Amino acid sequence: MAKNRVIDSCQMLMIGGSTGSIEVLLQLLPALKTPLPFALVLVIHRKNTADSTLVNLLALKTDIPLQEVDDKDAILPGTIYLAPADYHLLIEQDKTFSLDDSEKINYSRPSIDVTFESAADVYGPSLVGILLSGANTDGTAGLNAIKNAGGVTVVQKPETAQVPFMPQQAIEGAPIDWVLDVKEMEGFINDE
Amino acid sequence: MIEEPEIDILLNDLLEEHGYDFTHYARASLKRRINRLMALDKFPSFAELRYRVKSDATYIKRFVEELTVNVTEMFRDPLFYKTLREDVLPTLAAKPFIRIWHAGCSTGEEVFSMAILLQETNLFHKSILYATDLNPDVLEKARKGIFSLAPMKQYSENYMLSGGKNDFSSYYTAQYGHVKFKEELVKKMVFSTHNLVSDRSFNEFDLILCRNVLIYFDKALQERVLNLFDDSLGSLAYLALGAKETLKFSSLQSRFKQISREKIWRKIG
Numbered sequence: 001m002a003k004n005r006v007i008d009s010c011q012m013l014m015i016g017g018s019t020g021s022i023e024v025l026l027q028l029l030p031a032l033k034t035p036l037p038f039a040l041v042l043v044i045h046r047k048n049t050a051d052s053t054l055v056n057l058l059a060l061k062t063d064i065p066l067q068e069v070d071d072k073d074a075i076l077p078g079t080i081y082l083a084p085a086d087y088h089l090l091i092e093q094d095k096t097f098s099l100d101d102s103e104k105i106n107y108s109r110p111s112i113d114v115t116f117e118s119a120a121d122v123y124g125p126s127l128v129g130i131l132l133s134g135a136n137t138d139g140t141a142g143l144n145a146i147k148n149a150g151g152v153t154v155v156q157k158p159e160t161a162q163v164p165f166m167p168q169q170a171i172e173g174a175p176i177d178w179v180l181d182v183k184e185m186e187g188f189i190n191d192e
Numbered sequence: 193m194i195e196e197p198e199i200d201i202l203l204n205d206l207l208e209e210h211g212y213d214f215t216h217y218a219r220a221s222l223k224r225r226i227n228r229l230m231a232l233d234k235f236p237s238f239a240e241l242r243y244r245v246k247s248d249a250t251y252i253k254r255f256v257e258e259l260t261v262n263v264t265e266m267f268r269d270p271l272f273y274k275t276l277r278e279d280v281l282p283t284l285a286a287k288p289f290i291r292i293w294h295a296g297c298s299t300g301e302e303v304f305s306m307a308i309l310l311q312e313t314n315l316f317h318k319s320i321l322y323a324t325d326l327n328p329d330v331l332e333k334a335r336k337g338i339f340s341l342a343p344m345k346q347y348s349e350n351y352m353l354s355g356g357k358n359d360f361s362s363y364y365t366a367q368y369g370h371v372k373f374k375e376e377l378v379k380k381m382v383f384s385t386h387n388l389v390s391d392r393s394f395n396e397f398d399l400i401l402c403r404n405v406l407i408y409f410d411k412a413l414q415e416r417v418l419n420l421f422d423d424s425l426g427s428l429a430y431l432a433l434g435a436k437e438t439l440k441f442s443s444l445q446s447r448f449k450q451i452s453r454e455k456i457w458r459k460i461g
């Protein structure tokens with residue numbers, strides 16, 4: 001892919017996914033170049049068990065520091081953050097995280113829309129949002145918010161997604177800058 | 193969509209005219225709550241919302257209730273309750289009285305869970321559970337001990353995962369889609385409004401639970417409230433927070449020791 005200046009100005013990359021997205025992350029994370037010049041935030045739908053299986057599984061796949069977010073954690077470049085189960089993940093103006101256990105949105109907590117919208121408020125044009133596989137309509141409103149704030153929107157190519165519904169919804173309902181398969185995403189994120 | 197400066201104006205009105213101080217609540221969540229309420233109550237503009245909040249005293253009640261989040265469940269995070277059951281409560285067994293404070297108890301699910309734990313560890317007779325919240329309506333619900341039947345299956349599973357050995361349904365009677373918990377559980381509960389922003393310590397406790405309340409506060413208010421808890425805890429007493437809340441940003445950290453992987457600290461200094 002042509003070198004894109006998009007990622008140059010990126011301070012935060014957010015990846016949202018539902019059913020079929022963990023497989024994508026397991027492929028994507030090991031391919032990321034270090035040090036990561038921005039913060040990477042993962043919002044993945046999962047059962048509301050507070051167990052640490054997912055964070056451990058993902059941490060095995062990368063040398064980049066990876067942690068599940070605690071309330072008020074600072075957002076630092078070069079770090080991967082995982083939204084905890086059963087909370088919405090929000091971003092404060094001072095670039096810290098905060099959590100909220102209010103009603104589910106799109107049957108989901110964490111909801112991708114909630115986090116994308118909140119991050120768009122704070123990061124504006126320096127935010128990139130990627131939406132992966134899933135059987136939900138979550139993410140579309142969030143990608144709209146990112147675009148409205150001047151950020152960059154990306155979705156997984158639906159035909160490469162285990163469940164194409166979620167990326168397909170986004171393509172129909174939001175302005176999308178890039179539609180990429182996983183290999184192309186690697187290049188995009190690594191700015192190659 | 194409401195903007196930051198408008199939120200400041202609204203919070204200032206609330207404080208000056210009604211005495212509610214939300215200025216140190218976490219902004220990102222507060223902004224979502226206000227936007228949600230504007231959509232629910234169909235305010236066409238910020239000006240109209242502001243006018244209503246300023247002029248309609250009955251609307252304030254709704255506004256404050258909808259600004260705060262009351263989501264809760266019984267035996268929420270079962271392993272947390274298992275740690276209370278197996279590691280915390282036994283260390284209190286030698287005490288003549290056990291005083292517990294549930295700060296931000298919402299509709300009481302957490303308080304009833306604790307009462308059940310105390311019964312099963314044979315400590316209930318000498319315990320007293322202070323249950324406080326900002327919102328008088330949730331306390332009224334809690335006091336009745338009546339909950340919806342629908343989530344009981346989930347609560348029963350949580351209860352068993354927390355190490356419960358009884359039949360969970362033996363604690364309540366079902367009636368018309370609702371369940372009423374045994375009256376004897378309520379006997380040791382004291383319900384009262386208490387605002388963590390402005391009210392002071394009112395007793396000394398052996399265990400304070402404040403779960404999923406601090407996430408709604410900014411760091412400065414968190415620190416104030418944690419100091420209030422510190423002042424309200426005897427030596428070797430316990431402080432329990434929500435699954436993703438921590439003492440790591442607080443001045444209390446050096447004097448409190450986390451006792452397990454769960455968010456439970458013991459006051460050691």
Ligand SMILES: C[S@@+](CC[C@H](N)C(=O)[O-])C[C@H]1O[C@@H](n2cnc3c(N)ncnc32)[C@H](O)[C@@H]1O
Nearest residue numbers: 260261263264296298325326387388389403404
């Ligand atoms: C999400 S609920 C938590 C319920 C329960 N502790 C749990 O973890 O399941 C948060 C509660 O905090 C209460 N709250 C919010 N601000 C408060 C304040 N300033 N003082 C006391 N309670 C407050 C709300 O009314 C609400 O009932």
